[in-house]
Amino acid sequence: MEQKPMKLNIQLDEKESEGIYSNLALIVFSPSEMIFDFARVMPGVNKGKIFSRIVMTPQNAKSFLKSLEDNIKKYESQFGEIKVFGKPDDKNIGFHTIKPTKEGE
Numbered sequence: 001m002e003q004k005p006m007k008l009n010i011q012l013d014e015k016e017s018e019g020i021y022s023n024l025a026l027i028v029f030s031p032s033e034m035i036f037d038f039a040r041v042m043p044g045v046n047k048g049k050i051f052s053r054i055v056m057t058p059q060n061a062k063s064f065l066k067s068l069e070d071n072i073k074k075y076e077s078q079f080g081e082i083k084v085f086g087k088p089d090d091k092n093i094g095f096h097t098i099k100p101t102k103e104g105e
Helices: 058-079
Strands: 024-029 034-041 048-056
Touching: 034 058, 048 058
Parallel strands: none
Antiparallel strands: 024 034, 034 048
């Protein structure tokens, strides 16, 4: 028996349709969830603000990663390679991954 693709009706309210600009992502995780905090920081200012937090299961986060990789490949095939500025080891710019610490550290 062939299963028909499910149609999904997604609602996008006006506020969410405006989007949120982020130039910094912080990622923490536990065995059961991954937390993505999207923040904005200004150059030369040592303070930023988180504007959005997304919580996902590790399985959904991995599916999101695969979808993001696929869409970046499609984008680059249409518009050219995305240039990433700064040294790869420069931890003061761009998106970051934060390693969780043990309690009491």
